[in-house]
Amino acid sequence: MNLSKVFTKTAISTPERQQEADADLVVVRQVQAGDVAAFDRLIVKYRERVFGVVYNLVSNREDAADLAQDTFIKAFKAINRFQGGCSFFTWLYKIAVNTTLSHLRKNKMRTFFSLEKINEEGGNAQIIDHLTDKRGADRDTYLHELQEKLNEAMQKLSIPHRTVITLFEIDGLSHSEIAEVMDCSEGTVRSRLHYAKQFLQGELGKYLSS
Amino acid sequence: MSKPEQNSKVTLEDLLRLKRTEKPAPEFWVNFEQELRQKQLTALVQKRRWWHEVPVLLNRRLYMPAGAAAIVAFTLVTVRYSTPTQMAQLVNTAPQIAAADPAVETLATTVVAGLDLEQSRHDMQTAPVAQAAVPVPVTQVASVDDREASPLPAQSELQSPPARSLIANLARLEQTEPDLANTVIGSRLSSPARVHTAAMSQSELAPVAHAAPSKYRLIARYVDRALSPEPSAPASIRERLARRLGEDLGDEISRIGVVGDRVSLKF
Numbered sequence: 001m002n003l004s005k006v007f008t009k010t011a012i013s014t015p016e017r018q019q020e021a022d023a024d025l026v027v028v029r030q031v032q033a034g035d036v037a038a039f040d041r042l043i044v045k046y047r048e049r050v051f052g053v054v055y056n057l058v059s060n061r062e063d064a065a066d067l068a069q070d071t072f073i074k075a076f077k078a079i080n081r082f083q084g085g086c087s088f089f090t091w092l093y094k095i096a097v098n099t100t101l102s103h104l105r106k107n108k109m110r111t112f113f114s115l116e117k118i119n120e121e122g123g124n125a126q127i128i129d130h131l132t133d134k135r136g137a138d139r140d141t142y143l144h145e146l147q148e149k150l151n152e153a154m155q156k157l158s159i160p161h162r163t164v165i166t167l168f169e170i171d172g173l174s175h176s177e178i179a180e181v182m183d184c185s186e187g188t189v190r191s192r193l194h195y196a197k198q199f200l201q202g203e204l205g206k207y208l209s210s
Numbered sequence: 211m212s213k214p215e216q217n218s219k220v221t222l223e224d225l226l227r228l229k230r231t232e233k234p235a236p237e238f239w240v241n242f243e244q245e246l247r248q249k250q251l252t253a254l255v256q257k258r259r260w261w262h263e264v265p266v267l268l269n270r271r272l273y274m275p276a277g278a279a280a281i282v283a284f285t286l287v288t289v290r291y292s293t294p295t296q297m298a299q300l301v302n303t304a305p306q307i308a309a310a311d312p313a314v315e316t317l318a319t320t321v322v323a324g325l326d327l328e329q330s331r332h333d334m335q336t337a338p339v340a341q342a343a344v345p346v347p348v349t350q351v352a353s354v355d356d357r358e359a360s361p362l363p364a365q366s367e368l369q370s371p372p373a374r375s376l377i378a379n380l381a382r383l384e385q386t387e388p389d390l391a392n393t394v395i396g397s398r399l400s401s402p403a404r405v406h407t408a409a410m411s412q413s414e415l416a417p418v419a420h421a422a423p424s425k426y427r428l429i430a431r432y433v434d435r436a437l438s439p440e441p442s443a444p445a446s447i448r449e450r451l452a453r454r455l456g457e458d459l460g461d462e463i464s465r466i467g468v469v470g471d472r473v474s475l476k477f
Contacts, residue, residue: 047242048233056229065238069246073253128228147232150225169226201222208220 021087028088031079039079043072046089049171050096056166057100057159059151067103071096086180093173094181097163104159146207153203161196168193 024045030038050071055064074095082091128143154162163182167173168189175193179186201208 043243043246047239051234051242052230055232061234065242065245069242069249072246073249076250077253146225147228150229154229165226169223170229197222200226204222204225207225208222 017087017089021089024088025084028079028082028084031076032082039076042075042088042092046092047072050092053093053096053166053171054100056154056170057097057162058104059155063103067100068096071099074099090177090180093167093171093177097167097181101159101163149204149207153200156203157196157199161192161199164189164192165196165200 051068054067167178175186
């Protein structure tokens with residue numbers, strides 16, 4: 001069976017994503033056939049990404065862990081309903097985003113940060129160097145302040161705008177994938193993205209180059 | 211503390227990219243998996259409520275049977291309750307008719323008196339004409355010799371309103387079209403008493419047609435129209451038609467000529 005023909009609904013952005021989706025579908029079919037242990041492979045593969053998207057929406061690591069676990073449990077319960085109309089990755093993201101949005105709506109007033117440490121490996125080091133003027137003494141403090149300001153600005157965004165900018169800028173989803181995850185049009189995604197960026201630029205102006 | 215003036219070429223995308231690096235330590239995932247296992251077990255042990263099963267059942271291609279069952283149920287309910295509802299409407303309007311002419315007792319008042327609705331529905335199904343003729347003077351029907359008049363049980367008080375209406379209408383039909391009535395219904399209804407009753411009922415409908423609300427006036431007119439003999443054209447129209455027919459016939463004959471053994475036609 002040509003698995004790529006199954007994905008008629010979602011425009012999968014890259015060939016890598018397509019291959020990934022095909023591989024996921026094989027595993028999903030195994031789970032649907034009764035091989036429950038196969039679901040563990042999906043958990044290991046996607047736990048960081050699911051945790052990441054939830055964490056960037058709630059800015060709290062404990063809540064993010066709970067919500068990510070809930071996402072996997074919901075996905076496991078509903079795995080028989082997954083027909084392959086979209087990629088498993090998009091489907092899982094959709095569950096994660098909906099679970100998180102539901103949590104955020106229930107706990108609108110209760111927002112406090114519990115942040116992960118910024119990893120300075122790779123290309124991030126250059127950005128951090130730029131931002132901290134390469135002075136070791138102030139570096140950690142400045143980085144912590146920047147992280148808090150960034151998360152504060154994100155939390156000031158409305159939930160849909162925050163979701164769009166998280167999925168696009170941090171998780172690297174395409175417009176069409178975000179539209180599918182959020183059940184809206186691509187135009188809406190672009191519009192929300194534009195507004196969210198404008199807002200964040202206003203909030204974080206002093207950290208950005210003029 | 212902040213040094214924005216020293217930063218060059220830092221964009222919003224760069225800042226947001228920093229958030230990608232906010233990742234938990236590897237030991238976090240050990241704890242994460244343990245908690246996930248516990249939650250999975252809890253979810254398996256938890257008894258599911260019946261409303262959680264509904265989407266699952268619907269997903270098992272039960273849409274069609276469920277839809278069909280809903281339609282059948284709706285149809286049955288509609289058939290079961292539609293006729294009593296119509297009767298109930300008549301009950302509500304009964305006082306208006308009674309006010310218009312106290313001598314006339316409508317179907318609705320009879321329903322109020324508590325007659326059997328099931329029997330009435332059965333009668334209406336067997337005699338749809340009776341449904342059209344709603345206001346029927348029951349007092350007159352009651353005067354008919356029941357043993358002769360009705361193929362149904364003898365006491366007219368126990369007969370359902372549509373049955374009484376049917377009897378009255380049939381009596382009128384017998385009066386206006388005796389031959390037709392004999393052919394269609396048979397000799398059982400050819401009673402002089404019934405003919406008399408029907409004539410009286412028709413005459414009594416006249417005041418109703420004027421005094422009752424327009425809805426009932428229309429019904430009364432409909433009853434008159436349905437059971438009256440064939441309408442006859444006025445004398446002037448009849449005369450004109452006869453003259454026209456004569457002219458046409460004469461014209462047709464004048465076009466035909468017979469000479470010897472030949473027949474000629476003019477067009």
